[in-house]
Amino acid sequence: MLANPSVIHRKGVGPDAFASKPAPTGCVDLRDIPMSLSPPIREEYEVALEPFTQEDLARDIPLAHRIWQVSWVRKAVILVALAIIWEIAARIQGNDLLLPSFLQTAQAFIDGIATGELPAKVWISLTVLVKGYLIGIVLAFGLTTLAVSTQLGRDLLGTLTAMFNPLPAIALLPLSLLWFGLGENSLIFVLVHSVLWALALNTYAGFLGVSETQRMAGRNYGLKGLRFVWYILIPAALPSILAGLKIGWAFAWRTLIAAELVFGASSGKGGLGWYIFQNRNELYTDKVFAGLAAVIIIGLLVENLLFSNVERLTVKRWGMQR
Amino acid sequence: MNAALQSHTASDRSNAQQANQPTAEALLQVQGVSLEYRTPERVVRATHQVSFEIDPADRFVLLGPSGCGKSTLLKAVAGFIQPSEGQIRLAGQRVKEPGPDRIVVFQEFDQLPPWKTVIQNVMFPLLASRTLKRREAEERARHYLEKVGLSAFADAYPHTLSGGMKARVAIARALAMQPKILLMDEPFAALDALTRRKMQEELLELWEEVRFTLLFVTHSIEEALVVGNRILLLSPHPGRVRAEINSHQYNLKSLGGVEFQASAQRIHRLLFDEGEAPAVEPDLRFQDVRIAY
Numbered sequence: 001m002l003a004n005p006s007v008i009h010r011k012g013v014g015p016d017a018f019a020s021k022p023a024p025t026g027c028v029d030l031r032d033i034p035m036s037l038s039p040p041i042r043e044e045y046e047v048a049l050e051p052f053t054q055e056d057l058a059r060d061i062p063l064a065h066r067i068w069q070v071s072w073v074r075k076a077v078i079l080v081a082l083a084i085i086w087e088i089a090a091r092i093q094g095n096d097l098l099l100p101s102f103l104q105t106a107q108a109f110i111d112g113i114a115t116g117e118l119p120a121k122v123w124i125s126l127t128v129l130v131k132g133y134l135i136g137i138v139l140a141f142g143l144t145t146l147a148v149s150t151q152l153g154r155d156l157l158g159t160l161t162a163m164f165n166p167l168p169a170i171a172l173l174p175l176s177l178l179w180f181g182l183g184e185n186s187l188i189f190v191l192v193h194s195v196l197w198a199l200a201l202n203t204y205a206g207f208l209g210v211s212e213t214q215r216m217a218g219r220n221y222g223l224k225g226l227r228f229v230w231y232i233l234i235p236a237a238l239p240s241i242l243a244g245l246k247i248g249w250a251f252a253w254r255t256l257i258a259a260e261l262v263f264g265a266s267s268g269k270g271g272l273g274w275y276i277f278q279n280r281n282e283l284y285t286d287k288v289f290a291g292l293a294a295v296i297i298i299g300l301l302v303e304n305l306l307f308s309n310v311e312r313l314t315v316k317r318w319g320m321q322r
Numbered sequence: 323m324n325a326a327l328q329s330h331t332a333s334d335r336s337n338a339q340q341a342n343q344p345t346a347e348a349l350l351q352v353q354g355v356s357l358e359y360r361t362p363e364r365v366v367r368a369t370h371q372v373s374f375e376i377d378p379a380d381r382f383v384l385l386g387p388s389g390c391g392k393s394t395l396l397k398a399v400a401g402f403i404q405p406s407e408g409q410i411r412l413a414g415q416r417v418k419e420p421g422p423d424r425i426v427v428f429q430e431f432d433q434l435p436p437w438k439t440v441i442q443n444v445m446f447p448l449l450a451s452r453t454l455k456r457r458e459a460e461e462r463a464r465h466y467l468e469k470v471g472l473s474a475f476a477d478a479y480p481h482t483l484s485g486g487m488k489a490r491v492a493i494a495r496a497l498a499m500q501p502k503i504l505l506m507d508e509p510f511a512a513l514d515a516l517t518r519r520k521m522q523e524e525l526l527e528l529w530e531e532v533r534f535t536l537l538f539v540t541h542s543i544e545e546a547l548v549v550g551n552r553i554l555l556l557s558p559h560p561g562r563v564r565a566e567i568n569s570h571q572y573n574l575k576s577l578g579g580v581e582f583q584a585s586a587q588r589i590h591r592l593l594f595d596e597g598e599a600p601a602v603e604p605d606l607r608f609q610d611v612r613i614a615y
Contacts, residue, residue, distance in 0.1 A: 217426070222451045235437040236437075
């Protein structure tokens with residue numbers, strides 16, 4: 001049979017090929033059509049094309065549409081709607097101690113900023129947070145670099161993340177206080193714990209996802225070791241790394257506020273969590289809400305200014321992420 | 323015609339034997355190379371004792387059906403895979419690891435790092451291998467981008483380019499390194515037929531101009547005849563040398579010519595081991611041959 005392949009190919013395209021196929025239900029059964037049926041030959045024609053002038057090649061989208069396409073406009077509309085719902089709910093409920101209205105909270109927030117109390121608390125929290133975050137990032141990159149270069153490192157990372165990732169960072173705080181005493185260091189310890197595993201897991205997954213072609217291209221140019229990680233793996237895995245950084249940031253922020261809420265009182269000067277805790281004790285519910293609003297606003301700012309701009313300048317610009 | 327073809331084969335074989343004597347001129351010597359790859363259950367032999375030599379400015383094509391280990395062979399020349407037997411020498415030096423003196427052009431579009439613009443992509447190997455300083459690298463990158471006609475796109479990111487343009491950038495990047503040998507692993511296989519034709523034409527024009535040494539892997543008989551000046555035919559499972567054929571006389575203009583078709587049919591016969599030449603059917607057109615691969 002192999003000796004004459006052309007015959008085999010003929011079989012595949014000849015009219016008998018149709019005849020041997022079962023006809024799909026609901027279609028015209030090709031077997032009913034006589035095998036000699038051939039399409040009519042139509043006349044050929046050519047068209048001389050004039051330059052295209054009938055319509056503009058590009059049309060403008062209406063202004064309202066374009067404004068709605070801007071993401072911060074849509075997000076602002078959502079926020080305003082939420083604020084209105086809040087205001088209405090608070091007025092219906094009518095108990096400032098349980099649920100202060102949006103306007104009262106806004107007033108408390110502005111007062112807090114004007115007196116400098118809120119910015120001071122935010123500053124204390126943020127400095128601790130950034131320290132813990134940065135240490136966590138450095139450790140995560142060290143661990144993942146080790147994991148991509150050696151088998152033992154891979155096992156180490158796998159085991160450690162499996163052990164510690166599910167462990168809530170806040171659960172380590174008592175131990176951390178025991179080891180590092182009251183103060184910043186014990187907070188930084190739990191922060192590192194909350195950032196490290198999430199980021200390491202994401203970064204490692206990103207490294208594993210780097211295509212074989214890109215790896216080979218990098219090795220082709222003589223890149224090895226840390227230079228390979230820096231010039232090939234990190235940029236190629238950046239979408240995953242950014243996702244890990246975002247998750248790490250959220251974890252760290254959460255952990256910090258929770259830690260300050262529970263143990264912040266004993267660390268001398270407290271941050272935002274302590275501010276919330278203290279005002280709850282004194283039943284300044286509007287200030288509690290103002291503190292929570294500060295936590296939320298910082299989260300929104302970091303997400304929408306920092307991370308989204310980093311994404312816009314990197315992975316989106318490079319076409320690696322939509 | 324049958325007899326003429328056979329005598330042609332015989333003379334080729336003696337040529338090949340002469341060429342297989344280690345000569346001082348040969349740029350790349352592949353001597354009795356066997357390649358194996360591992361799956362969790364077994365070790366599979368991809369190629370068995372393959373030998374060939376490439377001279378400077380050769381356009382040497384590895385041609386074979388899928389599974390003949392031609393891409394694996396190219397990766398071994400690039401240094402990504404160690405041969406289990408035999409050795410590979412480039413300009414007398416044994417190939418041990420990947421290096422910037424053998425730049426590979428891959429088939430996949432993602433061979434261009436998406437985080438670098440076109441010009442940065444072309445400069446990347448020059449800087450990564452510390453061949454040139456930034457300023458000189460940029461100068462050279464612009465020179466080669468102009469050669470492939472992409473000067474206007476120097477600052478574009480790869481994801482905004484078409485498949486053909488990406489292939490051109492990859493070629494410019496490889497040429498900018500001025501490697502001892504350029505390795506191309508089915509570089510045009512992912513392109514549409516018209517763009518592929520255009521790229522083959524441009525590659526040949528570039529070769530006329532720069533006279534680089536090329537090792538080109540393909541599974542298309544037509545492409546092998548057009549692009550190469552010598553073709554090494556590999557048999558499948560495991561890849562063994564079936565023949566070495568000269569194709570320097572063909573270019574894109576010979577497509578469809580009588581001699582070209584005869585060579586294509588001869589290669590087809592050698593690859594698929596159909597013994598003697600089949601009785602050529604009177605209405606067998608070149609398109610019919612193409613279906614087979």
